[in-house]
Amino acid sequence: MADPSLSQTRTPEEDTRAEPTASGMSRRRLLGTAGATGLVLGAAGGAVGYAAAPSGATPLTSVGATKVPFHVKHQPGITEPLQSRGHLLAFDLAPGTGRREAAALLRRWSDTARRLMAGKFESEDDSDIARDAGPSSLTLTFGFGYSFFARTGLEQQRPTALDPLPAFSSDRLDRARSDGDLWVQIGADDALVAFHALRAMQKDAGAAARVRWQMNGFNRSPGATARPMTTRNLMGQVDGTRNPKPQEPDFDERIFVPEEGEPAWMANGSYVVVRRIRMLLDDWEKLSLREQEGVIGRRKADGAPLSGGDEKTDMDLEKTDAQGNLVVPINAHARITRPDQNGGAAMLRRPFSYHDGIDPDGTPDAGLLFVCWQADPLRGFVPVQRKLDRGDALTPFVRHETSGLFAVPGGAAEGEYVGQALLEG
Numbered sequence: 001m002a003d004p005s006l007s008q009t010r011t012p013e014e015d016t017r018a019e020p021t022a023s024g025m026s027r028r029r030l031l032g033t034a035g036a037t038g039l040v041l042g043a044a045g046g047a048v049g050y051a052a053a054p055s056g057a058t059p060l061t062s063v064g065a066t067k068v069p070f071h072v073k074h075q076p077g078i079t080e081p082l083q084s085r086g087h088l089l090a091f092d093l094a095p096g097t098g099r100r101e102a103a104a105l106l107r108r109w110s111d112t113a114r115r116l117m118a119g120k121f122e123s124e125d126d127s128d129i130a131r132d133a134g135p136s137s138l139t140l141t142f143g144f145g146y147s148f149f150a151r152t153g154l155e156q157q158r159p160t161a162l163d164p165l166p167a168f169s170s171d172r173l174d175r176a177r178s179d180g181d182l183w184v185q186i187g188a189d190d191a192l193v194a195f196h197a198l199r200a201m202q203k204d205a206g207a208a209a210r211v212r213w214q215m216n217g218f219n220r221s222p223g224a225t226a227r228p229m230t231t232r233n234l235m236g237q238v239d240g241t242r243n244p245k246p247q248e249p250d251f252d253e254r255i256f257v258p259e260e261g262e263p264a265w266m267a268n269g270s271y272v273v274v275r276r277i278r279m280l281l282d283d284w285e286k287l288s289l290r291e292q293e294g295v296i297g298r299r300k301a302d303g304a305p306l307s308g309g310d311e312k313t314d315m316d317l318e319k320t321d322a323q324g325n326l327v328v329p330i331n332a333h334a335r336i337t338r339p340d341q342n343g344g345a346a347m348l349r350r351p352f353s354y355h356d357g358i359d360p361d362g363t364p365d366a367g368l369l370f371v372c373w374q375a376d377p378l379r380g381f382v383p384v385q386r387k388l389d390r391g392d393a394l395t396p397f398v399r400h401e402t403s404g405l406f407a408v409p410g411g412a413a414e415g416e417y418v419g420q421a422l423l424e425g
């Protein structure tokens with residue numbers, strides 16, 4: 001579930017948000033050359049041993065130097081390229097924490113996010129975890145869960161789009177690791193930078209809120225492939241090919257609440273659905289390549305539709321083989337999740353893979369932290385998941401273990417904090 005326009009999959013031409021790096025090169029140019037550079041660094045690293053730092057003359061690289069602005073129309077961490085590290089956290093407000101304390105917390109979090117995303121890691125009480133690193137594409141994104149509004153006396157401001165998701169028959173949800181008053185998404189292309197931000201968020205929370213659940217994920221590192229390519233998930237599939245692209249005319253309408261939308265405090269915001277989806281990898285890996293490709297409806301090698309062409313070719317849903325059978329099976333995941341098969345329902349998928357060890361019986365606890373963005377969950381995740389719940393070919397190989405839905409307001413203007421229009425409106 002990743003996206004060619006979000007991960008290192010974005011073609012250099014498409015990457016219009018690239019920021020100049022310390023060396024003056026844009027991220028897109030460096031991604032384009034990263035294969036060759038990576039090989040050189042890899043060889044040197046191997047020769048000097050795993051613990052040695054690169055040569056003293058090595059400048060802050062593209063990966064470290066890339067900076068994402070905090071003050072933007074839509075919060076950072078939605079349309080930015082996938083980062084290689086992610087932490088998802090839900091917080092519950094502490095007893096006695098009301099609207100005033102929640103506002104102070106969002107102000108602290110926003111101030112810290114602004115500072116850290118700019119690569120300013122020094123502060124008096126800093127842990128030094130991220131010292132020496134650049135911002136590394138760090139993003140912090142904040143959202144409000146259904147329960148936040150009653151706790152803060154703001155029920156009147158609760159959007160109907162935040163009504164609890166319907167129950168799905170295939171759900172196997174752990175309620176303790178679902179939902180929450182507040183949600184924080186951290187993404188960065190460096191594990192230490194990401195963890196440093198996580199600690200900062202937790203410290204800022206102080207006595208006002210405690211962590212309800214935390215999930216840690218990863219994606220491919222920038223420069224890991226010889227050229228920018230769509231990422232793969234832990235089933236080995238090319239994943240993200242058909243995500244909506246920011247340059248498409250209906251992108252904003254599908255993903256973001258309009259400027260004049262309701263409630264007013266959600267202008268330019270979005271709704272995020274977060275599902276921890278375990279992959280039943282032992283079962284999946286027993287399938288032949290042909291069977292695996294039939295489950296998705298795309299070739300595993302390059303993500304091309306089974307109806308032919310390359311990854312970018314439109315899927316021919318009607319094409320049949322010599323026996324008259326559909327070449328893209330009727331229950332193939334990539335067939336039945338399409339907007340044109342779901343009354344136009346669309347979402348922007350921006351996931352992280354996860355691996356939380358091996359169960360006592362040897363089963364890997366691994367899968368996808370499915371994170372998807374939409375202007376309205378009833379026109380995005382819900383209808384598509386209803387369809388999947390009735391049974392697509394992928395359903396037997398996955399298990400939805402946790403769930404969350406959060407309202408993510410628009411980006412904070414200069415001098416303001418995220419959610420200010422809600423908390424002070």
Ligand SMILES: C=CC1=C(C)c2cc3[nH]c(cc4nc(cc5[nH]c(cc1n2)c(C)c5CCC(=O)O)C(CCC(=O)O)=C4C)c(C)c3C=C
Nearest residue numbers: 001237238239240241242277334337338339368384385398
């Ligand atoms: C309810 C929404 C979806 C869930 C849950 C979901 C889980 C899931 N998907 C994959 C792998 C792939 N998904 C692909 C396409 C795809 N998936 C969804 C929605 C959900 N997936 C959509 C809307 C689409 C795009 C449909 C389209 O517009 O054509 C693909 C194909 C490549 C691609 O386009 O990304 C793969 C592969 C897994 C492994 C998974 C749960 C673990």
Ligand SMILES: [Fe+2]
Nearest residue numbers: 001333334337
């Ligand atoms: Fe999917």
